[in-house]
Each structure stands twice: as C-alpha cells, then as structure tokens.
Amino acid sequence: xxxxxxxxxxxxxxxxxxxxxxxxxxxxxxxxxxxxxxxxxxxxxxxxxxxxxxxxxxxxxxxxxxxxxxxxxxxxxxxxxxxxxxxxxxxxxxxxxxxxxxxxxxxxxxxxxxxxxxxxxxxxxxxxxxxxxxxxxxxxxxxxxxxxxxxxxxxxxxxxxxxxxxxxxxxxxxxxxxxxxxxxxxxxxxxxxxxxxxxxxxxxxxxxxxxxxxxxxxxxxxxxxxxxxxxxxxxxxxxxxxxxxxxxxxxxxxxxxxxxxxxxxxxxxxxxxxxxxxxxxxxxxxxxxxxxxxxxxxxxxxxxxxxxxxxxxxxxxxxxxxxxxxxxxxxxxxxxxxxxxxxxxxxxxxxxxxxxxxxxxxxxxxxxxxxxxxxxxxxxxxxxxxxxxxxxxxxxxxxxxxxxxxxxxxxxxxxxxxxx
Amino acid sequence: xxxxxxxxxxxxxxxxxxxxxxxxxxxxxxxxxxxxxxxxxxxxxxxxxxxxxxxxxxxxxxxxxxxxxxxxxxxxxxxxxxxxxxxxxxxxxxxxxxxxxxxxxxxxxxxxxxxxxxxxxxxxxxxxxxxxxxxxxxxxxxxxxxxxxxxxxxxxxxxxxxxxxxxxxxxxxxxxxxxxxxxxxxxxxxxxxxxxxxxxxxxxxxxxxxxxxxxxxxxxxxxxxxxxxxxxxxxxxxxxxxxxxxxxxxxxxxxxxxxxxxxxxxxxxxxxxxxxxxxxxxxxxxxxxxxxxxxxxxxxxxxxxxxxxxxxxxxxxxxxxxxxxxxxxxxxxxxxxxxxxxxxxxxxxxxxxxxxxxxxxxxxxxxxxxxxxxxxxxxxxxxxxxxxxxxxxxxxxxxxxxxxxxxxxxxxxxxxxxxx
Numbered sequence: 001x002x003x004x005x006x007x008x009x010x011x012x013x014x015x016x017x018x019x020x021x022x023x024x025x026x027x028x029x030x031x032x033x034x035x036x037x038x039x040x041x042x043x044x045x046x047x048x049x050x051x052x053x054x055x056x057x058x059x060x061x062x063x064x065x066x067x068x069x070x071x072x073x074x075x076x077x078x079x080x081x082x083x084x085x086x087x088x089x090x091x092x093x094x095x096x097x098x099x100x101x102x103x104x105x106x107x108x109x110x111x112x113x114x115x116x117x118x119x120x121x122x123x124x125x126x127x128x129x130x131x132x133x134x135x136x137x138x139x140x141x142x143x144x145x146x147x148x149x150x151x152x153x154x155x156x157x158x159x160x161x162x163x164x165x166x167x168x169x170x171x172x173x174x175x176x177x178x179x180x181x182x183x184x185x186x187x188x189x190x191x192x193x194x195x196x197x198x199x200x201x202x203x204x205x206x207x208x209x210x211x212x213x214x215x216x217x218x219x220x221x222x223x224x225x226x227x228x229x230x231x232x233x234x235x236x237x238x239x240x241x242x243x244x245x246x247x248x249x250x251x252x253x254x255x256x257x258x259x260x261x262x263x264x265x266x267x268x269x270x271x272x273x274x275x276x277x278x279x280x281x282x283x284x285x286x287x288x289x290x291x292x293x294x295x296x297x298x299x300x301x302x303x304x305x306x307x308x309x310x311x312x313x314x315x316x317x318x319x320x321x322x323x324x325x326x327x328x329x330x331x332x333x334x335x336x337x338x339x340x341x342x343x344x345x346x347x348x349x350x351x352x353x354x355x356x357x358x359x360x361x362x363x364x365x366x367x368x369x370x371x372x373x374x375x376x377x378x379x380x381x382x383x384x385x386x387x388x389x390x391x392x393x394x395x396x397x398x399x400x401x402x403x404x405x406x407x408x409x410x411x412x413x414x415x416x417x418x419x420x
Numbered sequence: 421x422x423x424x425x426x427x428x429x430x431x432x433x434x435x436x437x438x439x440x441x442x443x444x445x446x447x448x449x450x451x452x453x454x455x456x457x458x459x460x461x462x463x464x465x466x467x468x469x470x471x472x473x474x475x476x477x478x479x480x481x482x483x484x485x486x487x488x489x490x491x492x493x494x495x496x497x498x499x500x501x502x503x504x505x506x507x508x509x510x511x512x513x514x515x516x517x518x519x520x521x522x523x524x525x526x527x528x529x530x531x532x533x534x535x536x537x538x539x540x541x542x543x544x545x546x547x548x549x550x551x552x553x554x555x556x557x558x559x560x561x562x563x564x565x566x567x568x569x570x571x572x573x574x575x576x577x578x579x580x581x582x583x584x585x586x587x588x589x590x591x592x593x594x595x596x597x598x599x600x601x602x603x604x605x606x607x608x609x610x611x612x613x614x615x616x617x618x619x620x621x622x623x624x625x626x627x628x629x630x631x632x633x634x635x636x637x638x639x640x641x642x643x644x645x646x647x648x649x650x651x652x653x654x655x656x657x658x659x660x661x662x663x664x665x666x667x668x669x670x671x672x673x674x675x676x677x678x679x680x681x682x683x684x685x686x687x688x689x690x691x692x693x694x695x696x697x698x699x700x701x702x703x704x705x706x707x708x709x710x711x712x713x714x715x716x717x718x719x720x721x722x723x724x725x726x727x728x729x730x731x732x733x734x735x736x737x738x739x740x741x742x743x744x745x746x747x748x749x750x751x752x753x754x755x756x757x758x759x760x761x762x763x764x765x766x767x768x769x770x771x772x773x774x775x776x777x778x779x780x781x782x783x784x785x786x787x788x789x790x791x792x793x794x795x796x797x798x799x800x801x802x803x804x805x806x807x808x809x810x811x812x813x814x815x816x817x818x819x820x821x822x823x824x825x826x827x828x829x830x831x832x833x834x835x836x837x838x839x840x
Contacts, residue, residue: 023758027781108803112792121814122784200639204814219620223639225815246837253839338443360832361447364542372532372835381840382831383528394541394624394828395645396816408814411802412780415792417666419673420801 003155006187011195014183015123015202018148021178022122025146028177030097033144036177037093040143041086043171044136044164048082054163055132062156074131075157085136085164092140095385098404099146113414118407120146121204125185125196126388127152127218129210132160139168139182141388145406148181150203152196155188190217197222204408209389212316227397229389232262232344233316234374237333237359239350240271244278246371247349248285253373254347255322256289262390263345263377266316267323268293269333275326291320298326313340330355334362341365343392345377366392366399423575426607431615434603435543435622438568441598442542445566448597450517453564456597457513460563461506463591464556464584468502474583475552482576494551495577505556505584512560515805518824519566533834538827540566541624545605545616546808547572547638549630552580559588559602561808565826568601570623572616575608610637617642624828629809632736647817649809652682652764653736654794657753657779659770660691664698666791667769668705673793674767675742676709682810683765683797686736687743688713689753695746711740718746733760750775754782761785763812765797786812786819 025033044051055077062072098118105115124147126138135151142149153161165184173179185196197206197218205225208218212231219226236254238247254265270278275298283302286293293299294308305324312323313336327333337346347369348359356370367377377400379387384402391397397405445453464471475497482492518538525535544567546558555571562569573581585604593599605616617626617638625645628638632651639646656674658667674685690698695718703722706713713719714728725744732743733756747753757766767789768779776790787797797819799807804822811817817825 023782023784026784106803108801112796112801114802116819119784219643225813227815243837249837249839257840362443364443364446364539365830367831367833370832370834372833372838373840375840376532376833376835376838377831381528381532382534383526393645395647398828399536399831408818410785411787411797411819412790413787413792413796414790415796417663417669418792418796419669420677420793420795 003189004187005189006185006192006195008195010186011192012199012202014186015150015196015199017180018123018150018183019202021180022120022148024178025143025148025181026099026120026122028146032176033097033146034093036143036172036175036181037089037140039175040140040168040171041089043167043174044082044086044089047167048079051082051160051163051167052077052079054159058157058159065156067156071156075160077132077160081133085133088133088137089140092144092386095144095403097144098407101404103409110418111415112418115412116409117412118404119410121406121408123148123150123202123204124406125150125152125203125206127193127196127206127208127210127214129154129214132157132164134209135161135164136168138388139165141386141403141406143172143177143181145403147406148178148183150183150185150196152185152193158188193217194221197224200224207389227389227391227395227401228393229391230262230344231316231342231392232264233267233314233340233342234263234265234344235267235269235337235341235346236265236374237269237327237330237337237346237348238271238274238278239330239348239352239355240273241352241355242274242349243351244274244281247278248282250347250349250371250373251282252285252289254375255286255291256320257373257375259320260318261375263375264318265322265347265374267313267325267340269325269327269336271333272326272328286322289320291322293322293324295324296326299324316342330358334359337363337365344390345369345374347372347374366390423609424607425609426605426612426615428615430606431612432619432622434606435570435616435619437600438543438570438603439622441600442540442568444598445563445568445601446519446540446542448566452596453517453566454513456563456592456595456601457509457560459595460560460588460591461509463587463594464502464506464509467587468499471502471580471583471587472497472499474579478577478579485576487576491576495580497552497580501553505553508553508557509560512564512806515564515823517564518827521824523829530838531835532838535832536829537832538824539830541826541828543568543570543622543624544826545570545572545623545626545644547613547616547626547628547630547634549574549634552577552584554629555581555584556588558808559585561806561823561826563592563597563601565823567826568598568603570603570605570616572605572613578608613637614641617644620644627809647809647811647815647821648813649811650682650764651736651762651812652684652810653687653734653760653762654683654685654764655687655689655757655761655766656685656794657689657747657750657757657766657768658691658694658698659750659768659772659775660693661772661775662694662769663771664694664701667698668702670767670769670791670793671702672705672709674795675706675711676740677793677795679740680738681795683795684738685742685767685794687733687745687760689745689747689756691750691753692746692748706742709740711742713742713744715744716746719744736762750778754779757783757785764810765789765794767792767794786810
C-alpha cells in the first residue's frame with residue numbers, strides 16, 4: 001500500500017484528545033472499566049463482519065505487495081481469531097485493578113501521613129507490527145490500567161486496525177467511557193511515528209513491540225519515555241556439572257518449542273569438560289527437530305554443523321537455527337553472554353550451587369533461569385494473567401510486564417497544617 | 421574558563437571502564453561498600469587541602485568570568501563544607517543496602533520458583549550544576565547502590581570536582597574496590613555531554629540535576645534512559661473551606677522558607693468565596709517576608725501587586741516572587757494546575773473531604789499535599805535518609821528518589837528441569 005503521512009498537528013491533535021480522555025479514565029472505578037471491557041468484547045463479536053471485511057482488504061493488498069505467507073498468516077483474521085480477541089478482553093476484565101493500590105504508606109514522626117499510590121500513566125502509545133490482535137490486547141490492558149491508548153500498528157494492517165478501533169471506541173462510548181479511550185495514530189509512514197515520539201507533555205509512555213529495527217528507531221527518535229521490549233538473543237549454558245538428560249531437554253525446548261518468540265534460545269554454550277559427551281547427543285536431538293547448528297571449531301567437527309562467525313553470536317535468528325560454542329569455564333560463559341546478549345533471558349543447567357549463584361549474580365539480564373527453559377520468561381508463565389510485552393531495559397520495568405507495570409505512582413501527603 | 425572538548429572515543433572509553441567496574445560493584449557485600457564509603461570519608465578529610473586549593477582556583481576563575489556572588493557562594497568550599505561531605509558519606513554507609521532485596525517471590529503451580537530481586541543499574545551518569553558537594557553525594561549513593569558513577573558537573577567547578585574524584589577514586593582503590601567506581605566524564609562542553617547521552621549499552625541511566633535548560637537538553641539528546649528531575653512550578657490552592665490561619669502559614673512557608681529549591685511554591689490559587697477575606701492578609705504576610713506578588717485582576721487591585729501575564733503562570737521563579745490568581749471553584753484550580761504545572765508538587769488547603777479527594781484524584785503531579793506545605797516533598801522529610809533528586813517523570817521513579825530508586829530488578833527463576 002501507499003504510505004499515508006500525517007502532519008505533526010494531526011498527531012498532536014489526536015494525542016491531545018487522548019490526554020483529555022486520560023483525565024476521565026484515571027478516576028474510573030474498576031466496575032466501570034470492566035463494564036467497558038465486556039462491552040468491547042460484545043461489540044467485537046457483533047461487529048465481526050466489518051472487521052473481517054476490512055481484514056480481507058488488508059490481506060489482498062498484502063498479497064499484491066508480495067508479503068510472505070508467514071506474514072499473511074499473522075495478518076489474517078478468522079471468526080475464531082476475533083472470538084479469541086473478545087475472550088482476551090473478558091480475561092483482562094477478570095484481573096485485579098492495579099490503580100489505587102497503596103504501594104507504601106507510613107506516618108512520619110511529625111505526624112505527616114505519607115502514601116505512595118498507583119496511578120495510571122495517562123496516555124500510553126503502542127507501536128507494533130503485523131498481528132491485529134495486539135490492537136485489541138493493548139486497548140484492553142490500557143483501559144484496565146486507566147490509560148488512554150494511542151495505537152500504531154503496521155501499515156499492512158491499517159484497515160483491520162481501523163475497523164477494530166472503530167468497534168472498540170464506539171463500545172467504550174456506549175458504555176459511558178470516553179470514545180477517545182482508544183484511538184489509532186493517523187498516518188502509516190515513519191514521519192507520523194516521529195511526531196508521536198516527540199509529543200512530550202501529551203504522551204506519557206511509548207512501548208514499541210517488534211523487531212530490533214523498530215525498537216532502535218523508537219529509541220533513537222523518542223523524547224517521550226520509552227520501554228524497550230522483546231529483542232531476545234537468549235543463551236543456554238550447560239555446565240560441567242549438568243544433568244545431561246535435563247540439559248538436552250531444556251536446550252531442545254528452549255530452541256525448538258516455538259522459534260519465532262523472543263524467549264527462544266539463540267546460542268548454546270557448553271562446558272569443555274562435558275563437550276565430548278554432550279555435543280553428539282544434543283546435535284542428534286536438535287537435528288530431529290530440524291535445527292541447524294552454527295558452531296565453533298568443537299561443534300563444527302561434526303559434519304551437520306555450519307561454522308559460526310561473529311554474526312551468529314549476535315543473531316536473534318527467530319528460526320530453526322542455533323549458534324553453539326564450547327567454553328572453558330563458567331566465567332568464559334558469563335563473558336560471552338555479557339558481550340553478546342540483548343539482556344532478555346539466559347539459562348544455566350547445573351547441579352553445582354556455587355556455579356548457579358555465580359551465574360545468577362553476574363549475568364545482567366532481565367531473567368536468569370536455573371535448570372528451567374528460557375521459554376518461561378512470559379507474563380502468563382509468571383502468573384501475571386496478561387502481558388503487554390517483555391522489557392529488556394532496566395528502567396521502570398524489566399522482564400514480563402503486566403498491568404501494574406502500566407502504572408506510575410503518586411505521593412499523597414496529608415497533614416493538619418504542617419510547615420517546615 | 422575555556423571549554424575543553426572530549427571526543428566520542430574519550431567519553432566511551434571512560435564509560436567502558438565504568439561498565440567493567442560495575443560488574444564488580446554489583447556483587448559486593450554491604451560491608452565492603454560501607455567500608456569503601458568510610459574510606460572515602462577519611463580520605464576527604466585527609467585530602468581537604470588539595471580539594472580546597474583546586475576549589476580556590478575555580479572560585480578565582482569564576483570571579484574573572486563574572487559569576488554572580490550567589491553562584492560563587494554555591495561553588496566555594498570551606499573546611500566545614502568538606503567535613504559535611506565526609507559526614508554525608510558516613511550517613512549513606514548507615515543506610516540499608518537496597519541490592520538483593522527480594523521485591524516479589526512466589527512458587528508457580530508447576531513448582532517453578534520465581535523471585536524478583538533488586539540489582540544495581542550498572543553505570544549511573546549524573547549531570548549537574550554548580551555545587552561540588554553533589555559530586556560526593558552522587559558518588560556515595562551510586563556506590564551504596566552498587567552502581568559505577570560517571571559524574572559531569574558544571575565547567576565552573578571542574579577543578580574542584582576533579583580533585584574530589586581523585587580523592588574518592590584513590591580511596592576506593594585503597595579499600596579494595598575498583599578505582600573506576602567513580603569517574604569524571606572528560607570535557608567541559610556540551611558536545612562531551614552529548615557523547616555520554618548517546619552511549620547506549622555503556623550507560624544504563626542518566627540523571628540530570630539542574631535548571632529546565634539542562635533537563636531539556638538531556639531529554640532532547642539522550643538515547644540512554646533518563647530520569648527528569650527537579651523542575652518545580654509548584655502550586656498552593658486555598659479552598660473556600662480552608663482554615664485561613666493554616667492557609668496563611670502554609671502559603672508563607674511554601675513560598676518563603678527557602679526560595680531557591682524545587683519544592684518552593686510559585687503560584688497561589690485562591691477560591692473566589694474567601695478571596696476578599698484572604699487576599700489582604702496573605703499579601704501582608706508575604707510582604708513581611710519580602711515576597712513580590714504577580715496577581716490577576718482580583719489581586720492586582722492591591723497596589724503592592726504586579727499584574728500577572730502568562731509568563732508568570734509558567735514561571736519557576738526560584739526567587740521571592742509568587743504568581744497569584746482567584747479561581748471560581750476546585751475544578752478551575754485543577755484545570756489551572758494541569759495547564760501550567762511541571763508535575764512536581766501541588767498543595768490544597770481545605771476542610772472539605774470531597775474537595776480534598778477530588779484534588780488528590782485529578783491533580784497529576786508527583787506529590788499532592790493536603791493541609792501541608794509543598795516543602796515536604798523531599799527525601800529527608802519522606803524518611804529516605806538520602807536523596808539523589810526529585811523525579812518529575814512517571815517512568816520508574818516519581819517524586820523523591822532514595823537508594824532503592826537507583827536500582828533495577830532481575831527475575832531469578834529456579835526449576836528442576838522445567839520445560840514447556
């Protein structure tokens with residue numbers, strides 16, 4: 001499709017309406033927000049025909065533009081997928097409301113009462129790629145956390161997202177919430193995104209979800225606060241003391257159970273002392289799953305292994321490929337990870353307590369797994385009930401982000417005429 | 421002085437050394453860090469002569485460059501001020517270590533043990549103006565929270581800061597900590613700061629402390645995460661139901677107890693129904709403190725009041741000036757605050773519970789005071805024991821920041837071979 005551009009004025013006008021909506025959303029009761037979520041779910045089912053028609057036009061345009069079948073599959077909606085989105089909204093309605101939680105509260109010696117209370121950010125912008133279900137997920141999570149949502153999906157899903165937001169906004173209005181609780185950012189080109197990223201004072205937080213290119217573009221251009229998400233160059237280290245059956249099971253699960261996700265393993269590190277025993281069996285197990293191994297000298301002695309270069313250590317394959325290397329000790333494993341990791345998730349398989357403690361202490365990533373698959377770095381697996389993304393930065397939220405991570409706090413201080 | 425520039429390579433080299441030091445600092449025990457803090461305090465007292473000599477050269481250069489006497493006073497060190505800095509380090513040693521705190525911890529139904537643990541950010545950069553004591557405060561707070569410090573003070577204090585960092589780094593090394601635990605950023609011009617602000621992967625967090633100009637420069641140019649601090653366009657709203665004695669006491673304290681600080685009041689809003697009674701008495705009380713009031717029509721009927729313009733509503737005076745306006749009701753007060761506030765602190769004086777609740781819910785600032793002076797937004801007054809600054813942003817930390825706000829978290833997940 002042809003990119004449509006939007007002026008800074010267009011984008012700021014939409015953001016200003018979100019800002020006004022946010023004032024109302026911040027003080028809604030949980031009952032009002034949950035009512036809105038169920039109304040949105042009902043409206044999605046009722047309006048499925050319009051959504052599916054818009055989606056068919058996106059799919060046709062995508063085919064004409066030569067999108068891969070994998071991307072077409074991510075883009076395409078079915079009545080079942082629409083029903084699943086509606087159910088997702090009902091699930092979010094079932095979660096506790098993070099807003100109003102008193103995080104800390106105490107009384108100072110002078111009698112001043114101090115409370116730190118969770119409050120919505122205000123205006124939450126999401127920039128994401130392909131799947132139209134993110135539009136509905138993000139709108140639901142934003143509403144539940146009391147934030148107005150500004151949504152910017154990919155150009156290839158522009159019609160689908162437009163139809164979805166029309167349905168959701170109308171349902172919000174009908175249930176007494178601001179219609180501007182959820183809005184699409186105008187325009188489909190990068191310059192429109194740029195205006196959004198520089199709307200200080202109007203946008204409180206931007207969360208990009210997508211590949212490294214999108215994340216980098218957002219970080220380089222934003223003056224509003226950003227949470228970086230989801231780039232996972234994920235490592236599994238098999239220690240000399242590892243239970244090799246367990247190690248094989250974890251490596252295969254971490255790499256091959258689902259390859260397109262950010263918590264999938266991309267590099268395997270094996271301790272030298274067990275390399276001779278472990279390498280052949282793990283290559284066999286990975287081979288059975290169709291995994292191509294890109295290995296160092298020790299690995300590439302085996303004919304099925306492709307010799308690795310630095311590009312392999314850096315790669316987030318998101319495919320049936322795995323980089324693999326032998327290391328002399330735990331510190332060499334840690335140094336490799338510190339050099340190449342994107343700070344998402346790393347796992348160690350070991351039976352040695354000191355080694356586990358050293359790995360935990362010195363690996364600087366959002367999640368460190370001990371004798372567990374890297375695939376567990378996930379809001380659902382962590383018990384959050386919903387996930388907006390996985391933060392790979394250290395500020396504000398790190399790792400899977402649930403509803404509380406979509407809130408800020410406010411200090412409420414009550415006295416009876418206190419001065420200092 | 422003439423600005424000295426530093427290349428991107430220079431700045432990145434210093435940051436890379438900080439990154440290496442941070443690996444060691446992250447795993448230090450509290451005892452080791454407290455030992456380092458006391459060693460730094462001892463060294464400051466022992467090395468006071470060198471510090472004072474360097475400071476005299478800064479003061480002389482400042483006088484030649486025409487710095488105001490107020491700025492010279494902020495810059496100048498005395499033996500007593502050096503002793504106070506040393507005592508500050510000992511006070512930080514007395515505070516609990518935030519690192520290692522388990523923020524959340526639970527076991528999932530499948531037996532997976534999940535813990536969220538406080539960890540240092542890694543490399544913490546501070547950019548600040550004038551006072552050399554910030555150099556020592558920041559170094560101490562960074563060390564206690566396990567972070568390597570990259571410090572960038574103002575050019576006018578360059579020699580003082582250099583002497584202080586020499587003393588602190590040598591003391592760190594002598595007590596077994598990395599010498600690069602605390603380093604000065606090379607160069608004194610803005611382009612050196614620019615390199616620092618774009619050192620993604622080397623710098624984990626930048627905290628600017630200074631005026632709006634500095635904060636804006638940092639936000640506009642940073643690609644590393646930033647916490648905005650300390651710009652305070654602070655409001656006091658006196659409701660129709662207020663105890664007017666209390667209101668007068670709070671307004672005078674909020675404005676006049678110390679004018680150069682970010683929690684000082686800059687605008688007074690008065691409910692129309694009590695304006696006739698309250699305005700004359702608050703003008704008298706403020707006049708006795710030497711405050712000039714810049715008022716709307718209601719206020720400027722009084723001859724001592726200067727008529728206000730929009731520039732006054734926007735101003736962070738940091739002086740004996742106060743903007744003042746009459747409002748028709750609580751919502752007009754809230755709208756004025758939402759329009760003009762910097763989101764730092766706002767206070768209401770009221771006896772009405774509904775009004776207080778409405779103000780708390782709808783004012784979107786880091787701290788909301790009910791019947792208390794705005795001057796209480798302060799790490800010490802909140803009982804934090806130490807303060808690195810007051811965040812006016814919503815991401816990560818909002819309001820006064822103590823040691824825990826200088827940490828991130830890491831998820832540690834332990835299984836016994838868990839796969840999914």
